[in-house]
Amino acid sequence: MSKRRALSPLSKVWRRTLRAATGQVLRATQAATQQVVKKAAKKVAAAHTASKPPSDGRGDWIAGLTLSRSGPRRYRLFRPAGIASGARVPLVVMLHGCGQDAAGIARSTRMNRVAAREGFFVLYPEQSRLANPQRCWNWFETESGRAQEEMAQILAAIDQTALLYPMDRARVAIAGLSAGAGMAALLATAHPDRFRAVAMHSGVPPGLASSTPSALRAMRGLASPPDIAAPPVGPRDATRGAARGAASDAPSWPPLLVIQGTRDRVVARVNAGEAVRQWSVAAGASARAAREVQRGKRHPMTVTDFKRGSVLAATLVEIDGLAHAWSGGAAKEAFSDPAGPDATAMIWRFFAKHLR
Template identity: 35%
Template sequence: MAKSLSPDWDAQLRQIRRAQFQPAKQIRTWLERLELAPPATHRQRHTAPSEAGPTELPGNWQSLNLGLTPLPGELVPQLSYRLYIPSGAKGALPVVVMLHGCQQTPEALAAGTRMNALAEREGFMVAYPQQPLRRSVHRCWQWFDLAAGQGGREAQALALLIDELATRPDVRIGEIYLAGLSAGAAMAALVALRYPDKVAAVGLHSGVVIGAADSPRAGLRAMHEGSAIEPALLLDAAGVTPGGPAMPAIVLHGMADEAVHPINGRLLTQQFLAYNGLGGSLGGQIESANDAPLGKDGEVREARFGRWNRDLVRLVEVGGLGHAWSGGDATVPYHSSIGPDASWLIWQFLRQHKRAA
């Protein structure tokens, strides 16, 4: 059985939840070092939430369960997930595995991102694993605790889900992708870099630098401050070994994010640059993308990094966007109409990359 959180840990997890509504601490030393313009001071606003379910679509919206071999003391573990298969699907299709954030469900993420509608148009499948309440009462993926029975177990379970999807005759083995929002983005980064042979590319929205936390308290600090440790050095702490198969990544972050400081978007970008052997510094390349403050809501700044005229790592910063999915359904919490359609940007990037079967 997964061990219960201590009262102190549970209180710290509640802090992580509340952090989505608290101002983020300004990290002046990092801002100066990375020349990051301070985020806008206004809060992201949402309209009243609607029922968090995907719009009725003609495809097949399934509820499935993946049985897991129990660890010592673990009782009948399983990972439940939703799977969207577009109508008229013929032959094998790509699949995007989407990881929700804290206080979210697969249905809410599907509705807010409109990813199923995009899958229907573009012809790919979408899988939405759900963090069980027995592991986290706030449904947070435990990216901040990589112990074998906690976040490390969750990363392993997600890797096993990818293996399960790869056995399906209607899935293209070399086109299995990962994407996530907030805690889901941090966990997606961990899974992609720990199991790079299973994932063709990854999309990270409002994620947190990995390897900087080993407890809920440290996770909260990383959310608000990033890390003063060189991002590339944190890969080892996250259990990541550079030099494996390349891992293409697109990183998106709102510059008015008061829950996960925008510095995290750049730190994650640096980690993927280091992993892919492109250097660990954004350097002059980000300056060439115009590092002036983003003045208007929805204004975008991009930086692209790669080799042989092919993007391997891409950073997208969105002015005026808070802790929310860019260009999503603003009636669903943690999604905003501000900014470009993140689902489309992520899919455009992912589909360019394939993993050798």
């Protein structure tokens, strides 16, 4: 066995110097890493503070992300506190309008407060600026297929949250404001089996646009209404309906609530009438007597139900003096009018009847 050769004095000095230099590098690296971690922790803490639930409802404001072929999409989920073990609770999907995000529509509508009180989840899918510079949902881009892609992303967010949290997939309702209303209605007609009810606030119904230019015409109330097939109501009508191709193709859409202001200069009032016309024709419903309602000093409203027998197909709420804003929304929020009747309460009452 060979003996280990003794180190020379010069080698010993060199090794000591190397160890000292290595230690200094390691200590400097550790210090730098700690600084990076501290900065990152501060950023996370700041982001967490900024993303507290934007309402006074007790619960959690959860961030999430869905992935699809067209890219990632963020969402926020409000989970109310105190959900009983083993419970399966309803889900309300809220789609924001142009110039908003998830937190913006949550603050304006205060839907989280209602959810905390009544015990349901609220999902807020969020549009990205890459998909639309104004964060508008592309409800009108049916010709290019972008609308269909965004519908798939919203459905993916619903499926993802339903897997992670105790939601009842059979009790889902969807509502939206402006562009979000257009997307909500489009989803309800394209996937009627996924929703128990739908609410449009100041939006354009399906079938009136397939591109940006046609969307602008539709918003001004200049679009030609689509031909909606009416279901048969009797034996002889069934024969005639079959001849029109309507008997087997008549859609079964979820009940619709439409809220529209009479002073809306962004989305023409005629669009609200067109929405309930589509639902009424599709269900074979007719208008009942309109009723005037005013609560306190808030804007008065005219409410008209559209029914087939005792079954409600649609309800139209026209609010006198309301512009392009969420009726009864939080003060000082964009697209919000606190002087209007409480649209959030109206929507939940409408949904609650169909989510039982």
